[in-house]
Amino acid sequence: MTLSGAPSLKRRSVLPGFGLTLGYAVLYLSLIVLIPLSALFFKTATASWDHIGRTLSDPRVLNAFRLSVGASLAAAAVNAVFGLAVAWMLVRYRFPGKRIIDAFVDLPFALPTAVSGIALTAVYDQNGWIGRWLYAAGMPSTNSSLGVALALTFIGLPFVVRTLQPALEDLDPEVEEAAASLGAGRLSTFLYVIFPAIRPALLTGFTLAFARALGEYGSVIFIAGNMPMKTEIVPLVIVMKLEQYDYTGATAIAAAMLVLSFVLLLAINGLQWWTARHRAAR
Amino acid sequence: MSIQVRNITKTFGNFVALDRVSLDIPDGELVALLGPSGSGKTTLLRIIAGLEGFDPYEDSEILFDGQNVARQNVGRRKVGFVFQHYALFRHMTVFENIAFGLRVRPRGSRPTRSQIRERVGELLELIQLEGIENRYPAQLSGGQRQRVALARALAIQPQVLLLDEPFGALDAKVRLGLRRWLRRLHDEIHVTSVFVTHDQEEALEVADRVVVMNQGRIEQVGTPDEVFHQPANAFVMDFLGNVNLFRGRMEAGRAVFGALVFEPPPGAVIDGNTARLLVRPHDLEIHARGDGHVGLEARITRIQSAGPVVKIELATDSNESVFVELSHERFRQRPHAVGESVVVAPRDSRIFVEEYTI
Numbered sequence: 001m002t003l004s005g006a007p008s009l010k011r012r013s014v015l016p017g018f019g020l021t022l023g024y025a026v027l028y029l030s031l032i033v034l035i036p037l038s039a040l041f042f043k044t045a046t047a048s049w050d051h052i053g054r055t056l057s058d059p060r061v062l063n064a065f066r067l068s069v070g071a072s073l074a075a076a077a078v079n080a081v082f083g084l085a086v087a088w089m090l091v092r093y094r095f096p097g098k099r100i101i102d103a104f105v106d107l108p109f110a111l112p113t114a115v116s117g118i119a120l121t122a123v124y125d126q127n128g129w130i131g132r133w134l135y136a137a138g139m140p141s142t143n144s145s146l147g148v149a150l151a152l153t154f155i156g157l158p159f160v161v162r163t164l165q166p167a168l169e170d171l172d173p174e175v176e177e178a179a180a181s182l183g184a185g186r187l188s189t190f191l192y193v194i195f196p197a198i199r200p201a202l203l204t205g206f207t208l209a210f211a212r213a214l215g216e217y218g219s220v221i222f223i224a225g226n227m228p229m230k231t232e233i234v235p236l237v238i239v240m241k242l243e244q245y246d247y248t249g250a251t252a253i254a255a256a257m258l259v260l261s262f263v264l265l266l267a268i269n270g271l272q273w274w275t276a277r278h279r280a281a282r
Numbered sequence: 283m284s285i286q287v288r289n290i291t292k293t294f295g296n297f298v299a300l301d302r303v304s305l306d307i308p309d310g311e312l313v314a315l316l317g318p319s320g321s322g323k324t325t326l327l328r329i330i331a332g333l334e335g336f337d338p339y340e341d342s343e344i345l346f347d348g349q350n351v352a353r354q355n356v357g358r359r360k361v362g363f364v365f366q367h368y369a370l371f372r373h374m375t376v377f378e379n380i381a382f383g384l385r386v387r388p389r390g391s392r393p394t395r396s397q398i399r400e401r402v403g404e405l406l407e408l409i410q411l412e413g414i415e416n417r418y419p420a421q422l423s424g425g426q427r428q429r430v431a432l433a434r435a436l437a438i439q440p441q442v443l444l445l446d447e448p449f450g451a452l453d454a455k456v457r458l459g460l461r462r463w464l465r466r467l468h469d470e471i472h473v474t475s476v477f478v479t480h481d482q483e484e485a486l487e488v489a490d491r492v493v494v495m496n497q498g499r500i501e502q503v504g505t506p507d508e509v510f511h512q513p514a515n516a517f518v519m520d521f522l523g524n525v526n527l528f529r530g531r532m533e534a535g536r537a538v539f540g541a542l543v544f545e546p547p548p549g550a551v552i553d554g555n556t557a558r559l560l561v562r563p564h565d566l567e568i569h570a571r572g573d574g575h576v577g578l579e580a581r582i583t584r585i586q587s588a589g590p591v592v593k594i595e596l597a598t599d600s601n602e603s604v605f606v607e608l609s610h611e612r613f614r615q616r617p618h619a620v621g622e623s624v625v626v627a628p629r630d631s632r633i634f635v636e637e638y639t640i
Binding site: 172174175177178179180181182183184185188192193196197 | 331332333355356357358360361362363365367369370371372373382383386387431434435437438
């Protein structure tokens with residue numbers, strides 16, 4: 001071990017077990033995540049560039065990408081707003097039935113996605129309880145991109161609420177009192193004092209909801225109608241390619257999806273790192 | 283601005299935090315609310331600020347310069363409030379923290395950018411932290427954070443400055459420096475200020491006037507000299523420094539504590555009532571046994587001579603502890619040893635007789 005000079009990896013840490021945990025983490029990540037994902041790229045690499053290019057430039061595939069990313073972003077954005085409202089209500093106020101509402105939030109986690117999809121379709125269909133009003137207002141809520149966004153909003157809500165709750169509970173009431181004593185109204189206090197403090201958690205919730213929505217399959221296919229060029233999502237297109245025994249085409253789309261999600265998530269994480277820069281222990 | 287508190291009661295469920303408290307704070311004074319935890323001092327401060335409501339009795343009022351402000355919310359009262367744990371905005375720089383109160387003003391009365399810059403500059407100079415305006419609170423020491431919190435409160439030019447245990451979270455050395463600085467600051471800006479503390483030394487050193495509180499009531503209001511030298515009751519005397527307490531009885535119109543007999547304080551006192559003799563450690567003298575001094579017999583159990591005074595602990599025959607402080611000079615002239623049997627006699631003391639037996 002060197003006493004001076006460049007920092008050494010062998011520097012002793014007070015906490016034991018670094019080697020063990022790192023080794024385990026790498027092994028686990030490799031077995032569960034990295035090896036299956038790299039297999040995807042290996043499989044894609046067996047195809048000719050021409051085949052990959054043709055698959056990805058197919059208008060039907062491009063449309064599916066547009067819908068998947070667009071609807072996922074819209075759903076995550078809606079969840080960020082309403083999830084914040086739900087989390088705020090659950091943390092800030094005491095009211096009868098609060099625990100029940102709190103439990104409801106987790107339902108989208110627990111339900112099999114096909115069940116959610118069928119339930120949503122039943123309610124939002126042309127003859128459904130809510131759907132008939134939406135259809136009457138000229139907004140078809142099934143067999144449309146609105147329907148896709150609806151399903152994705154449903155499954156993403158818990159992510160935003162559950163990441164925001166601890167952040168809201170962590171807020172120091174004295175900070176709000178300080179803002180009030182300095183003459184700030186409720187709106188200014190929220191905008192300048194509370195919101196910046198919960199922004200990282202909100203971004204995390206948004207990211208999780210977005211990532212979840214990108215990969216969602218089960219609930220969407222029931223409500224979307226799966227019309228080519230209109231309401232097909234990327235996972236559905238992949239499944240269709242598989243059914244046609246076009247394995248390389250399927251893996252090419254999957255790999256493209258993976259790269260796209262990775263870039264998007266990286267970008268959001270970068271944003272989060274940027275906003276969290278100044279947060280440190282009190 | 284003067285503050286008058288009239289008949290304020292505050293209960294939390296069954297707990298009475300304040301019990302019909304009235305208090306006058308003259309304009310420009312620096313007042314300490316002193317008491318043990320749970321005495322209601324912080325609650326009183328928060329009620330003055332408007333951060334807390336009080337029980338709605340008809341005769342309860344909070345007056346600022348004679349104006350009832352009970353219905354005004356905290357933002358309109360123009361009070362500067364400083365919290366024990368600073369409550370700085372963590373995501374804002376020092377500059378933004380101090381400027382906050384100016385920037386959130388409604389558009390009509392908001393100062394211009396250059397006015398804000400100037401005002402923050404003045405305040406940074408006042409708190410002696412020029413050059414750190416672009417740092418974040420996490421990058422400051424505790425003492426610096428508390429000074430920033432003070433500057434933030436002063437930025438809105440408050441009529442009243444309220445400080446809740448402002449030095450409570452700081453270590454002893456910083457605390458001492460900061461409280462002296464607060465005293466000098468107050469001499470400069472003369473804004474009516476109230477601060478809460480449980481540290482009697484802090485209250486006596488900094489304040490113009492000390493309000494001693496206990497169990498939701500005010501026990502005594504007075505200058506530091508008054509509350510220290512003429513405590514109104516046993517609680518005040520006990521709280522403002524270490525005290526030896528001896529219990530005795532009223533017998534034949536005199537207060538009797540073993541071998542010591544005193545004239546009781548004026549007022550109706552009844553034989554058989556409990557009398558309490560309170561003596562500060564530096565007002566006790568130690569004499570050799572059998573040299574004619576009247577006092578309580580005791581045995582020395584511990585001598586600690588490191589420090590500004592020699593602290594001697596004794597045990598009486600009934601095994602009560604007695605603490606005595608002697609000057610080093612006096613100790614050198616007449617040294618004592620652990621285990622020595624002696625007589626302790628008060629040079630100065632106060633006697634409080636309970637009005638009725640329980």
